Amino acid sequence: MLELTGITKRYGDRLALDDVTFAVGDGRLTGFVGGNGAGKTTTMRIALGVLASDAGTVAIDGRPVDAADRRRFGYMPEERGLYPKMKLLEQTVYLARLHGWTPAAARRNATELLERLGLGERLNDTVESLSLGNQQRAQIAAALVHRPEVLVLDEPFSGLDPMAVETVQAVLADVAATGAPVIFSSHQLDVVERLCDDLVIIAAGRIRATGSRDELREQHGSQRWELLTSGDAGWIRGIPGIDVVGFDGGWALFEADSDASRRAVLAEAVSRGDVVSFTREQTTLAQIFKEVVQ
Structure with missing residues (x-):
């Protein structure tokens, strides 16, 4: 279980996060929703160690997350960050190799994953030549290729057509089925509602509601x-x-x-x-x- 407790973050006089506390359960798909500027990306970056909080803790299975734990995380930022002139398969294999995979295992896993995401015919295309929707799928593959034990995705469904959304949903459900905690942010509330086991709602840097879909429907x-x-x-x-x-x-x-x-x-x-x-x-x-x- 990934747990955030009392996370607070200030930028000068502005309080970006105020006592943010929630958990992402093992094998659970958790949707993280909020308006623009609500604090979703800041929270995710703190969980990943990209940003430091001013107060609070990030823990996994009851102990503070360290650098070794974070190497087992998968992360997809909202901004695309792949090398545009590298071929898709080459890029994905490279990222798996950075996580210690052997060349053969990295190529095998990258190929299988890209095919599952509907990119099997684009393996030798450069990233910059892909459509925006396919670049989004490639970014998701980059977060998944090393088979992470915790998955954090920032707006993974942005720019995807309905068929691609269904494909990505199935892949994420399979990741959760391995026991990994999965959290993703999205503005597409219908997708979140359909896919997620649990929901976290944030506004103005504060958690406003958290729980399973049934619990939130019962409460609100x-x-x-x-x-x-x-x-x-x-x-x-x-x-x-x-x-x-x-x-x-x-x-x-x-x-x-x-x-x-x-x-x-x-x-x-x-x-x-x-x-x-x-x-x-x-x-x-x-x-x-x-x-x-x-």
Whole structure:
């Protein structure tokens, strides 16, 4: 487990990070979301040792992270940093070799990874000749080629088309399946919501919410309920404590002033024998994000 505790960072009089605390669990995909300037990149750089914090600790498995631990990290910065005139496979093999891989093993792993990322036909192309989307995939390959034990990615889905997003999602899920903690930032909240096990929301340098998708929906989700019946649901208006938000034939969206009122709706629907579904309204990550950062 990668743990950040009490991370604080100042730039002069500006407090960039204020007591940032969260954990990235082993084998868990954690989405790190926040607006521009919220502190995501600064937090990641401190976790990697690229920046020093003014206070707080970064730990792995309960002990402070050291240089040897960080050599086992994989990192993809938001800014592309590959050598533009090197061929793609040559570049990726080179990075694996820097981590101590033998030439044969580095080439084998780099080739397999690039093919998985949909770059198998571009192995001998220079990095600068690739499209922006393919350069992004190449940057992801650079972070993964040494098979890191912790993975930190800054906006990995930026510039990718929907098919490429699906490909990268599958690769990251496989990395997490090996037991590695994986954290990535993204502005694409729909992707984060679909892919992640856990979420961390940051705003103005402070953590506003953290937890699994289900936990955040329980804490910040909608208190409205949907009822769908095979008949007319107009009777719901007569249930005490119920405020009908939307209504259309057998469908009703409502708020209840108590659990007892909600249960009364369900009991009445069951007694009429025509319940198709009775569910809490699904709350999106975008809605939760808007609530917690305001």
